[in-house]
Amino acid sequence: MMNEEKVIIFQLKDEEYAVPVQHVKSIERMQPITRIPRTVSFVKGVINLRGVVTPIIDLRSRFEIEEVSHTDTTRIIIVSVGTIEAGLIVDAANDVIDLDKESIEPPPEVVGGVDAEYIQGVAKIEKRLLILLDLVKVLNPEKLDVQPTKESIH
Amino acid sequence: MEMTQYLDIFIEESKEHLQSINQQVLLLEKTPGELSIVNEIFRSAHTLKGMSATMGYEDLANLTHCMENVLDAIRNNKLDVSSSVLDVLFASLDHLEAMVVEISEGGSGKRDVAETVKELEALEKGEVPRSMQVEANKEAGSLQDYDQYEKQIIIQSKEQGFHAYELSISLREDCILKAARVYMVFEVIEQIGEIIKTLPAVDMLETEQFGTHFTLSILTKESAGNVKERILKVSEVDAVEVIDIKADQLNISSNSEREENDKLEQLEVSPQDKKSEVQQTSNAGSSGKTIRVNIERLDQLMNLFEELVIDRGRLEEISKSLKSMELNETVERMSRVSGDLQNIILTMRMVPVEQVFNRFPRMIRGLAKDLGKKVNLEIVGAETELDRTVIDEIGDPLVHLLRNSIDHGIENPGVRSSKGKNETGTIYLRAFHSGNHVFIEIQDDGAGINKQKVLSKAIENGILTKEMSENLTDTQCFELLFASGFSTADVVSDISGRGVGLDVVKNKIESLGGSITVDSTEGSGTIFSIQLPLTLSIMSVMLVEISREKYAIPLSSIIETAIIRKEEILSAHNQKVIDFRGKVVPLVNMKDIFEVPGSTGSGQHVPVVVVRKGDKMAALVVDSFIGQQEIVLKSLGQYLTSVFAISGATILGDGQVALILDCNALIK
Numbered sequence: 001m002m003n004e005e006k007v008i009i010f011q012l013k014d015e016e017y018a019v020p021v022q023h024v025k026s027i028e029r030m031q032p033i034t035r036i037p038r039t040v041s042f043v044k045g046v047i048n049l050r051g052v053v054t055p056i057i058d059l060r061s062r063f064e065i066e067e068v069s070h071t072d073t074t075r076i077i078i079v080s081v082g083t084i085e086a087g088l089i090v091d092a093a094n095d096v097i098d099l100d101k102e103s104i105e106p107p108p109e110v111v112g113g114v115d116a117e118y119i120q121g122v123a124k125i126e127k128r129l130l131i132l133l134d135l136v137k138v139l140n141p142e143k144l145d146v147q148p149t150k151e152s153i154h
Numbered sequence: 155m156e157m158t159q160y161l162d163i164f165i166e167e168s169k170e171h172l173q174s175i176n177q178q179v180l181l182l183e184k185t186p187g188e189l190s191i192v193n194e195i196f197r198s199a200h201t202l203k204g205m206s207a208t209m210g211y212e213d214l215a216n217l218t219h220c221m222e223n224v225l226d227a228i229r230n231n232k233l234d235v236s237s238s239v240l241d242v243l244f245a246s247l248d249h250l251e252a253m254v255v256e257i258s259e260g261g262s263g264k265r266d267v268a269e270t271v272k273e274l275e276a277l278e279k280g281e282v283p284r285s286m287q288v289e290a291n292k293e294a295g296s297l298q299d300y301d302q303y304e305k306q307i308i309i310q311s312k313e314q315g316f317h318a319y320e321l322s323i324s325l326r327e328d329c330i331l332k333a334a335r336v337y338m339v340f341e342v343i344e345q346i347g348e349i350i351k352t353l354p355a356v357d358m359l360e361t362e363q364f365g366t367h368f369t370l371s372i373l374t375k376e377s378a379g380n381v382k383e384r385i386l387k388v389s390e391v392d393a394v395e396v397i398d399i400k401a402d403q404l405n406i407s408s409n410s411e412r413e414e415n416d417k418l419e420q421l422e423v424s425p426q427d428k429k430s431e432v433q434q435t436s437n438a439g440s441s442g443k444t445i446r447v448n449i450e451r452l453d454q455l456m457n458l459f460e461e462l463v464i465d466r467g468r469l470e471e472i473s474k475s476l477k478s479m480e481l482n483e484t485v486e487r488m489s490r491v492s493g494d495l496q497n498i499i500l501t502m503r504m505v506p507v508e509q510v511f512n513r514f515p516r517m518i519r520g521l522a523k524d525l526g527k528k529v530n531l532e533i534v535g536a537e538t539e540l541d542r543t544v545i546d547e548i549g550d551p552l553v554h555l556l557r558n559s560i561d562h563g564i565e566n567p568g569v570r571s572s573k574g575k576n577e578t579g580t581i582y583l584r585a586f587h588s589g590n591h592v593f594i595e596i597q598d599d600g601a602g603i604n605k606q607k608v609l610s611k612a613i614e615n616g617i618l619t620k621e622m623s624e625n626l627t628d629t630q631c632f633e634l635l636f637a638s639g640f641s642t643a644d645v646v647s648d649i650s651g652r653g654v655g656l657d658v659v660k661n662k663i664e665s666l667g668g669s670i671t672v673d674s675t676e677g678s679g680t681i682f683s684i685q686l687p688l689t690l691s692i693m694s695v696m697l698v699e700i701s702r703e704k705y706a707i708p709l710s711s712i713i714e715t716a717i718i719r720k721e722e723i724l725s726a727h728n729q730k731v732i733d734f735r736g737k738v739v740p741l742v743n744m745k746d747i748f749e750v751p752g753s754t755g756s757g758q759h760v761p762v763v764v765v766r767k768g769d770k771m772a773a774l775v776v777d778s779f780i781g782q783q784e785i786v787l788k789s790l791g792q793y794l795t796s797v798f799a800i801s802g803a804t805i806l807g808d809g810q811v812a813l814i815l816d817c818n819a820l821i822k
Contacts, residue, residue: 034810035703036790036797037799038797038799047811053790055791055793083792084793
């Protein structure tokens with residue numbers, strides 16, 4: 001039993017990804033997002049999550065997969081890692097399963113175009129290939145350091 | 155007994171009592187004769203003793219007990235409030251504070267207080283603490299102070315034919331085992347009589363905590379000469395001086411003692427009065443009854459209330475569209491009630507800055523003593539209220555600034571008098587409300603800031619080039635003090651100038667949503683002025699629309715809003731400017747700055763919001779004004795820490811998030 005981990009499975013383009021359930025606070029439907037000016041493109045803005053202002057990241061954009069318009073199945077997965085809390089826009093959130101830790105293999109060089117950097121490992125369950133995300137790296141705020149593109153007045 | 159549940163209360167209350175003792179002792183220093191202050195200290199110490207004994211912190215209880223004895227002696231006029239007494243009291247307070255801090259950090263509250271206890275005991279016996287002993291020895295020869303009991307014994311013994319002598323015994327300078335010699339002297343005397351009092355106390359003699367000189371009071375039937383001879387037989391005893399204690403001397407003082415006792419009785423005759431006095435003073439301190447509430451609960455309450463405000467906004471919209479009279483009225487009433495509720499919740503989180511200021515007089519006293527300077531701290535407006543969260547954070551920066559003022563600002567007494575200033579420097583610590591802000595000022599009448607020194611230091615540290623330094627204004631020059639890696643102290647001292655400079659102070663204050671400025675006149679002083687938001691959680695803003703996005707501009711930075719005509723926009727050095735009340739103000743197009751999608755409005759009239767930062771201004775071009783609103787400030791979270799020109803967010807009535815503009819970032 002100790003070797004099993006509950007994971008939430010979501011879809012991004014044609015691939016299925018997994019994040020440990022203890023990092024997931026909730027799954028929300030798509031809602032209006034307030035844009036934040038002059039930040040990196042994958043940060044779509046912030047939403048009001050029951051009184052808490054929560055930043056929203058478009059995972060497609062984060063992994064440099066082409067963006068699509070949001071559909072009925074589009075979900076925001078609210079995750080929290082350490083003190084950081086953020087929402088991830090995914091194409092669909094499908095399933096919760098128990099994953100045998102022994103079935104997790106180290107990541108191959110390239111999986112579905114996502115940099116191996118963000119991947120903790122892959123797991124094969126029956127015919128499905130699950131990509132386990134390394135949320136700490138995905139949510140690394142250092143990636144946010146962008147220079148202001150325009151100078152304000154002097 | 156299970157005490158942990160009381161631990162928090164114990165710690166909180168101990169801190170309060172210590173704070174109050176601290177304050178009162180300082181007051182006592184200024185007015186040594188004031189017995190009501192001593193009583194006040196006594197009460198606090200007594201409560202503290204009781205509490206710590208109940209909680210099982212023996213060292214704490216022990217030390218307070220000794221303090222209490224000393225205070226009792228002061229109260230009964232047996233002991234004068236001298237600077238040495240105060241020093242020992244302060245030392246004990248330091249110990250007590252350290253112990254309470256340790257307990258609050260989960261420690262056992264144990265601490266070696268034997269030394270201070272001894273000093274207190276010595277004081278209580280009317281002796282001068284060890285540190286002062288050398289001076290005291292010079293005055294030896296005069297009679298010791300005897301308490302009622304000792305006097306009684308002396309008088310009775312005399313009646314039975316005993317002699318009472320006071321022996322001043324000096325050991326040789328090169329005496330190695332002083333304790334052994336003392337022991338031998340004791341042996342000798344015990345053969346012929348009885349020792350009734352020693353100075354210093356016996357345990358101090360036994361642990362060799364004295365110079366070469368000690369005094370004994372003895373009762374014996376032997377003659378003075380005989381006693382002297384016997385003691386001189388003990389080797390390494392240099393000299394013995396024997397003074398006969400005359401009964402009449404004692405009688406005179408015991409008379410006065412009796413009077414004092416009478417006085418005491420008088421005091422105790424009316425415990426009822428005393429009690430009512432106690433109640434009065436405590437009433438003056440805090441009006442009405444209070445309970446302690448965890449700040450987290452208040453935060454929760456605030457959060458819930460915010461939810462309510464958002465729902466209220468929705469209800470208002472719904473009732474407008476339904477146009478039902480009854481619903482309208484109900485919603486309106488609810489709005490009013492929730493407005494009142496908001497005020498109450500906000501004021502619940504407010505505490506007077508006194509809580510922070512309280513510890514400063516003590517600190518200043520210590521620092522001034524260490525540095526050999528004379529400093530007087532004047533506190534004005536300690537009752538000014540600030541949000542609890544700000545209070546918690548503002549302490550350290552203020553400590554830093556005060557240390558700075560004493561170390562770099564106030565000159566040595568010699569320098570001051572040669573400049574024709576009062577030897578005692580004054581530091582003013584002021585707090586006051588102004589609009590939506592609280593100002594805290596620290597002003598000293600010291601040397602002021604040496605501009606040249608600042609400039610050369612800045613050039614030396616590479617903060618500034620020589621060319622740049624030439625046309626700096628005074629303000630710009632003083633601003634350099636806040637640059638990181640800047641410290642003007644020539645010598646790094648313990649007090650300030652340890653490399654962590656004013657930049658840390660500035661960062662801290664800015665992180666609280668405040669600002670700090672400095673102004674100085676060389677030779678006559680420096681003033682640091684801190685501006686802080688009244689509360690961190692609620693502010694008044696002007697909501698504006700830029701394309702379809704809503705932004706909130708803090709009212710505190712808005713000068714006014716205006717609608718200008720396109721023709722009024724001028725161009726200077728590729729920068730669009732407007733003429734605003736005779737001043738040329740640069741125009742900032744928010745749509746460009748924030749890269750807002752959508753086309754630029756083509757109307758003839760341009761709405762602008764004129765904002766300021768210090769004495770600089772800018773006119774922000776927006777699309778429309780929505781109106782003024784009280785909003786709840788929310789942080790953007792840990793993920794988005796440095797967003798350009800955005801200081802936070804808020805949730806509007808319709809549940810949407812609006813961003814709050816940081817005007818300081820827009821004006822450079």
